[in-house]
Amino acid sequence: MPTPFTRRLTGLVGALVLGSVSAPVALAQDAPRAPSAMVVLDSSGSMINNDAGGQTRIDAAKDAARTFIDDVGASADIGLVTYGGNTGETDADREAGCRDITLVTAPGDDTADDMLDHIDSLEPRGFTPIGDSLIEAADALPSQGGTIVLVSDGIDTCAPPPVCEVAADLKAQGVDLVINTVGFNVDATARAELQCIADAAGGTYADATDADTLAEELKKATTRTYRAYRSDVERLDGAATFEEATPVPRDTMRFLTSLHPLPADANPYTHNTPTYFRLPVRDGEHYVVSAQSVQAPSVNTSVWDNLVIDGQFVLPDDPDSRSRCTSDAHQSSFGGVNGVITGTVHSEIIGEGCDADEVVLTLNRRGDWRKTEPVDVEVTVTRIDPFTLPDGRDAVPADDASPDIPVVTASTDTPETVTPGVWFDDAAELTPGETVAVDIVPGETQFFRVPAEYGQHTAGHLRLVDDAQDWDVYAHDREMIVTSYNEARAELPLTENRLVPEPEATLDFAHTDPVRFQNRFGEGIPGFDARHLWQDGDQIVAVRYRDTSQGEIDAASQLPPLTYHLTLDAEGKPQAGPTFRPADAPSTETATSNAPTTGAEPDTAASEDTGTGMGLWLGVGAVALVIVGAAGFLLGRRK
Structure with missing residues (x-):
């Protein structure tokens, strides 16, 4: 049974693993996951000491690792390296002890059983080859890098080379690598070394001695850099004069x-x-x-x-x-x-x-x-x-002219942890009615999407569940802001959109009206707000976190996360939409019922998906693509 010490250690290690690598460029994602991570776990002889909240250090580490893997294994690619456990501790054992490093598994989405089996078998014996263990862990990460979390109770007993130099060399190799360190009841020398490792590799250090001090350090340790968008779209410079447009x-x-x-x-x-x-x-x-x-x-x-x-x-x-x-x-x-x-x-x-x-x-x-x-x-x-317009009509049925605002109820299932998008293109697709867990740091804007058909009304529920700052910030320094967009990337009106972060605070929000093409292009729901709700397809919801207590920040700032649960849904009976015909074709040409074209020329819209509607020409384009054998690939890219 995990003690309070191991529960806090689990949270500390989890935050360090999941929150250190920023992703500055928005990329499409099939299944949102946290950055790849390697845990480096100490099983040397000193881990036998019984001073970890009523447990030996090794038992506390085992319990923490088990809980951590159970909690985050479904949402992150995790791997494990251990050192020690297989040799004696005499001078005669030194050479073998400094090679006693085990790569249990590289990061992956099906590694939990292998890691848990190995952790259960650990016995605290031998030396502390930290430097070579970090190299082993870095080699196991994917080419784009990731996070290493080192858990140790002492210094590297197998140097040279000095372990700080090893960390600096790994960081300098050009991959996006961060090393965070956690110390168990370490002395001043070991603390300085572990801090040096973290500093050299862009990470953080947390000093764990007992439950109280660990809880205090948890606030500092559960930080990460923000994830932000950097556009890679082709540049087109506009003119400064009307005549030279x-x-x-x-x-x-x-x-x-x-x-x-x-x-x-x-x-x-x-x-x-x-x-x-x-x-x-x-x-x-x-x-x-x-x-x-x-x-x-x-x-x-x-x-x-x-x-x-x-x-x-x-x-x-x-x-x-x-x-x-x-x-x-x-x-x-x-x-x-x-x-x-x-x-x-x-x-x-x-x-x-x-x-x-x-x-x-x-x-x-x-x-x-x-x-x-x-x-x-x-x-x-x-x-x-x-x-x-559908059926030749342009008016909304009278009983739909003033619809009730839907209220979304959070799912009773345990929320799945997801990594949100950083822009429209990679907005995390949510299943309507499903609740997800998300962490956000100051300055971030996170993107989600949920599909809605004509006649449906998009709504959401947001609840705050945890704060790395223990809610100990002046309320008016912080704010959560929800914004919604359609595939044309126009901002959409919401019933509510702001929330002050307080324990268990909730925000119910919804589009002011259902989506109907007639709202803008016919006699739809009256009112200026309703005019903006004309496009079906993905409805984008962006969540932004403002915390002015952090002052100015940049891409290197370590920031305290706030955790929230989010549920999005689209309610209502789908209704018929308009039919379209090519602008340069005779009016007698067969019409289609596809959405407006965004992000691609009509005759190439089926082969270019840039994050909004696939466009008017999908039906005709798909036939040609099947002929050349490319339809399967393109449908796989459909957002």
């Missing part, structure tokens, strides 16, 4: 650009600095363009600094034609710059009042955030082809 190829539906800076003497709250692009368009189309800031988390750089992104469409020969080509535009619902700042603009239908082969897209920037510097944004273009 940068052409955007029709097959470019997502690009990175820089918004031009404001003049140094401009009033940042009234002056708009434009960046211009030229988009090719066709009669009958609608366009939606969203621009999102991609700056790294910077918590409390300046709480009151702000960035506003606005947009408009105009005719290329008439910069004052906003009313003819722009339906509406909207911006992020919160101030400041510590999250994803969004600006979205919707066009009028092309070919009526806005009659042209091209339109000029203007992205305006204002606010005092980095006022005199360029600011990067990622731009997403969504093309909506001519459509026919």
Whole structure:
């Protein structure tokens, strides 16, 4: 039965393993998992000492390791190296003892039984070859690196080479490696060595002597760096003048650009600095363009600094034609710059009042955030082809015009721990109604997605369950903010979206209305908020954690995690959506019922999935892809 000491040790080791390697670039993930980790466990002769909360050190370590593996084995790829346990401790045993290192298993998703069997068999004997054990563990990690957690009660008794040099050499090999260390009742010399190892390899040290001191050190040990997005989308620089607007190829539906800076003497709250692009368009189309800031988390750089992104469409020969080509535009619902700042603009239908082969897209920037510097944004273009509303109707049934707001109930099953996405592209896909466990650190914005069909109403429930700071922070220094988006990356209205971190605090939130295409393009649910809820498919939910008590942070900052449970669901009976036809095809051509095109040219949409709707041409494209044998691969990429 684990003692309080081993339970705290389990939490300490678990936090060190799961929370040290940042992932700065958003990549698609099949099954969200924590970074790969290797535990290096001491089984040398000194682990026989009986001073670990009423247990021997080895027994405490065994209990902690068992509980740790049971708790996190399903959500992390873990491996194990042990040293000691197989030799004597005399000078004659030294050579063999310094080679007494066992690689039990490299990180994997089915290693628990092998590790548990080996841990049960450990006997404390022999020497302490820390340096070579770290090398063994590093070699077992995947090429992209991971975390090593060293648990020891003393110094390396097999040096040279000095173990700090070994740690520094491993860190310098160019992989994303962090080494964290935990000491059991160590003396000053061993503590200095273990601290040196952690410092040399970008990790943290925790000193465990008994339950009380371990609980105190747990706050410091359960930290990690933030995970943030760095765009790898192709860059397209916008023009500073209307006449020189940068052409955007029709097959470019997502690009990175820089918004031009404001003049140094401009009033940042009234002056708009434009960046211009030229988009090719066709009669009958609608366009939606969203621009999102991609700056790294910077918590409390300046709480009151702000960035506003606005947009408009105009005719290329008439910069004052906003009313003819722009339906509406909207911006992020919160101030400041510590999250994803969004600006979205919707066009009028092309070919009526806005009659042209091209339109000029203007992205305006204002606010005092980095006022005199360029600011990067990622731009997403969504093309909506001519459509026919379901059954020829454009009105919502009367009994659906004012729907009840759904309330989501958390699942009674033990939540699965997931690794959330860091951007729209790798948003963690959640099963509707299933509760997951997530940890977040200050400055992070985490992305999730849940599918919703036309007629369905997306809602969620968030509950705070644990805090590495033991809730010992002034409440108004911290805030959880929930934001929602559609596949066009436009921000969606929520009933509630803010939560002050307190023990067991909960937040129930939902879209203000069900998703219906008619909300924007027909006589749908009345009200400005409902106009934004027009696109089915993945509904994105982003969770952001602000903690100004941490001051300024960067990619190397070790930050205390907050753990929460999240449940997302889409309720309601699915309803028919619109049908679409190609914009340049006769009206008699057979229509399709697929979603608007985002992220790919229509004739290539089936082969390019960039995180939003696959697009109007999926049906026709899939036939051609089957012919060339590629459909299986592409369907596997469907988000």
